[in-house]
Amino acid sequence: MLVKYISLLPECLLALNIIVMMLVHLFRTEQTPKTFMTISKFFIGTALVSCIVFYNLDVKENWYINSPYTAFFKSVILVTALVSNFFAGKWFLNQNRSSFVYYELGSLILVSLCMAISCTHLCILGVALGITFLVGMKLSCIGDNVIEQDTAKKEQLIYGIIFGVFLIGGIAGIYYQTHSWFYDEIYTYYHQQKSSFYDNVAIASLIVCVMFLMGVAPFHLWFIQIARRAALPSASYLNLILPTAGIAILTMLIYLFNAPESIKRIFLICGCLSVVLGAIGTGNRKNLKQIFTCVGLFYDGIIILLFSCFNEKIVQQSTIYYLIYLISILGIYICLYGIRKRGEYLCSIDDISGMAEVKPYVASGLLIFSASFLGIPPLLGMLGNLTLVNGLLVVKQYDLLIFIFIMLTFLAYGLLKLIKSVYFDKRLYGFDRVDKSVYWGLFINACFLLWVVTDPGRIWANVRMFIGTLFTTGI
Amino acid sequence: MEITSHILLILMLVPFFGFLFVLMSQEDKQKKIYNGVAVAEFAVCCNILLLGKLLTEIDLSQNGLQFLSSYNWLEQPHIKISFGIDIFSLMIALAIHLMLVIGLPFAKNSQHPKLLISLSLLMISLLTGFLISADIFSFYIFFTAMLFPLFVLIGTVGEIRKSSWMFRFFIYNFLGSIILFLVVCTLYQYHPQTEGILLEQVAKLRLPRIYEYWIWGGIFAALLSRIPIWPFHYWIASITGAIQNPLAFLLVNLIPLTGVYGLVRFCPKTVPESVSYMLTVLEIIAAISMLFIAMIGLINKDNRYKLFSFMTVYYIIFLLGALLPTNRILLNIGYSIFAFLIIITVLEVLADYIREEQQRNNLNFYGILCYSPRIALLYSFFTLAAVGFPLSALFINNFVILSYLFRYNFNLGLVIMIAIIVSSASLLKELYLLKDNRYVHSDSVCISDISRSVFIGLSSIGVLLLISFFNPLLGIGG
Amino acid sequence: MVINIFLILLCLGAATIWYQGIRFQKFIVSAIILLLSIILFYFNQGLQSGVFSQYSYGWLTSKYYPVSLDFFTTKESYHLIIPLLFAVILCNFFSISNQIERQKVSVSALSVFSVAALIMLICGQNTIQLLVSVCFIDVLGFCVINNINARRQYIFYNLLADLALFMAFAILWGNCRINSLVNLTECHHSYNNVAEWLIVLSAWIKSGLFPFQGYFVRTAILNDSRQNILSFLSTPLAGFLLIYKVKSLIPDDFIGIEILKYAAQASLVWGIIGGIFINRLADRKIYMNMTFYGLIYNVLFYSQTLSREIVALFLIHIILSNLIRATRRYATGIFIVTFLVVGAVVNAALSLNNPIVPLYLVAVMVTLSGCLFVLYSSDQEENHWINLFLAMGISLMFLYGIKTVPTSFYLWMGGYVLLNLLQPYKLLTKIYANQNIQQADGFSKIFYILFVSPVEFLGRILWLTIDFLIIERTLLSWLAKITGILSQLFGYLHKPTYKNALIFTLIGIGIILYSSWQGK
Incomplete structure (x- = not known):
């Protein structure tokens, strides 16, 4: 009997992680930031292995599915979380702050997202998405001062309401049309008849929720604002995990709803908007996280645009494209963890002027990953562009x-400003010593990059095989 | 397995490993990097020896690329990375390596010697890869890969003050790369080949009319984006005039060569008839550009701009020669480029030395060479060689190229001659100003002459050029 | 034979050009003269013995453009090379006594190289060899000149000439695929005319014929040794030999040849004017040399061959031009004696029935007279000029022969009286004192205004309008403004305000409703 539910092990482990950390926080007197990092590392690592x-191994219940598709995305999210948590631990150590809230909330997000990916029940999906959003907003408040916390509360309220309206409206609308919570029945419903206006609105509302979570335009404002405000660990965590999970969920949902024309049109418009705003925003912003x-907005926009021509091949291409982006953005955040001055992590483009003079490896990392974003060969981005072009x-x-x-040329302009600041501008002050783990992280990332490119x-x-199972085995 | 089957890969990787080594080497307190220079010179000399070996083994009677080696890369689409070399690309590769040999000793005095040397090695590696690319995908890879190192090079070492110029430089070339990338992907999509698509096969592919326009238009646009063709010459003109370092200047001015080389490789002799009118339009625009840039070079007081305009005129001559419907002058173009690059390198390093001395001693530009016989001799020799006197392989090979151009289109040849006259006059005017002793008094401060070792080194380059004049085909037949 | 001479000259030049020491200069130059004399003797022996050979070196062996360097020992080449060897001996001889020249050995070596290059030109049987040798001569001439202003003009004029020649031969090669001089007469192409014009122009500029005498006259600033090389062993002679070599290619009725003839005649006249009105001796020497080239071009076009008398005149001219700086004590005597010798030669040359020859003689006499005037004028004996003019008249009578004495005598006496009345030396003194006339280089200024200034003006206009106005200030600034506007708009829309959140949410709702409506 238990063997049947063994595929739920990752979620169970992650839930257990939350409980254990809570208990440690409550009862253990000697707590350091590393304590929670170690705990979460253990549980997330084990969850990854089990995944x-x-x-x-499928549980064969009508509310949950475990297939190579879901396992793939969950693995990616867990790996990303591991890496992100590792460097976040260093951040908390350096700042001498408690990391309990971060790891706790992070694990909660992980559980929710894993459930959201694997669930085949609308309510579970709704609850998971809701928890993810709320917890994510809370996570972004780590490191805020009092004034910013007040602002954050107001933002949370507004965006929470908007998100909630779309989520509840979407789920309720779908249930109202299909009279079912389960994916298999919903799948049958939408594959047998053409969707009406209300069908489209309901589906769109739900889809928009997921896009909201990913930070796709025109629902990206909250994402950009918390990127400015949130501490580096939170900003990196949200920027890495949410879009990854969002893609998995979005793919599932589009497949579920038989890719109606209305959704494709939404994807087209929102994708274009994201691409434009992402490209221009890169040149406009001064905060590195923003x-x-x-x-990320730019790349998410491209993924969304690809989804507007939804078919199996496109889904494979877009996943590969996103993975390539993920490796690069991970590298960028590792670099950002290495930029400090007098113990403070620097986040403004003006602060890192002339950094290449004293921190050449971190600067090289920024350069290489920025070049990768632009698709400059022989870096990974070129492969991404290749898949993108082939797909289209x-x-x-x-x-x-x-x-x-x-x-992309507009995006290039923005990234060139960053490179210019790092390499060409005059250095204003010194930088702290970079932690060895940052160099190791960059080195491993570079090796992985080299392996993938060669x-x-x-x-x-392998990726195509995993993604393809969504279309072969179905829901 | 014969060593020659992977020799091309080794040729590309040696400077790349040199780059990594120099990047990780330590600088001393005065930011001197003697190890780095030694490693760089060693790497480049190794490559020159390898090129020499290739020169002895290459079969001149055989058309097409030799020493082909392929590496499977991707299954969908089926992409194979292939390398090959012929005498044309070999001569250019040799010239580029000699450029670095000449320019490297002057890099020690730069403000960022480590970055300069490492990026120069990286550029040499990428340029070598570009020259030995046999298939369109590897051609694209190296075509684009050199943009970022060049961007960093001109921004740090070049000491460009206006960042807008650098951005413009990058984005303009980046657009060209994007176009080429789309063309390459289109070709792979619609003509999947099990052995990859070699450069020489592009012209032989059967494509629908609309694709022909797109493919060939894209190729021309991408390659022309590298060449300072009016009115898109401004990006490189503004950068060139502002670069403060000679090695950076030379590397930036190799960018147009990549465009010319690309056009040679895609063999427009067999370009489809439906797009052959593009060649005529291109020739007209190229001729206008030559005249335009030559004239601006004449009035511009900056020595670097004069050199840039001179280089542009010659690049366009080589371009027009490459576009002729004949293969016969390909070797002549190769030899001309060989001599041309060496001449330009020496002129630039000498001019930079003069500029530095002038700034250090706060001297007037006029007559600055009056009491420096060694520099004066070298500068005069190389200027005369540059303007076309029979002191290098440039003379006879340019004669052959121009003969064919006159045969093909007399009016075009006429325009070219006018541009040559104007740009040569510009260089000679510069020489005259440097040696005009009307403003020099016996008690004035003079610049210090170059050292004997440098003089001997550069003189031996002059001797090499003279030898190339007497034996323009270097004794390997023709 | 010729190839041996050529190689010996190259070796001799290469061996001596490096010597920079101050001592033993005269000794080494004397040794060079001795060696050259031996070479001359040896070469002459070859002519006497009838040693003829054909040596060809395959320089470029390409099947598309084969080029060989030919050194054919023929009667013609003997007749052209022997005077050259004489000339170089004379030039080096005069160099020994030149106190101003410090680098006698180097200059001597350059003269030897120049002769070698001229031999290459004389023996050339194909256009490439002609082109290469002409360019080598230019480079050597550039090395000989040690004054920057003279160099500047020299190189600009000769660059134009060389490029014109380059273009001419490139057209011929490109259209006909022939570079052999013998076969080029078979080349018939619509652009042949252009090639002919360019060859004529090249020779015209190189020889410093009117109105391209600017660079030639500027060499007056050099010392005598260097002037000799430039005047007699360098580009002016190369230009003449070029026309001599390719004259078979150019049709007899070609208008360019007519124009060249007139230019040569104008050079003669200009030489006379310069000989009268220019003060400095060195300048007068150059004007006199200019008249010589005016003479030989005309002789070539009238008779198609170079007689021995003209060759002898060449050598005597070298001697005469070097005597200009002779001291006062001997000058008059030397001039008159030499003039008599010249007269004898010219009398023989008059059998060619060439009216230019007397004109040349007038030019020489005027120059020499003027030189004497300059030499003696500080004694305030202005009448010397007039007396010399009288002497000239007597010599002219000698030239034209006794039978014509009455007419010319009366003309001459009339002229003598007129001169005494007009006293032109006062006018001349004023002209000599006027620096504007003395230093005027009107033709160079005209060329600069006609050709260089428009190019510079056009370049400036193009830079201002296209680079600056259109590209920099219009296109690029528009692009920058558009980017700036978009960026500002983004910044404005992404301010953390409720209004922006509302705007984006409404946009989202709008997208949903629109898409849903369209998709139903």
């Missing part, structure tokens, strides 16, 4: 292709 080992949030050429979306690459075929084939 990989039991990747194709800059890379805008870069197959579906003959030439105008989208031209549009994306024109906006032999991409093998990895691509």
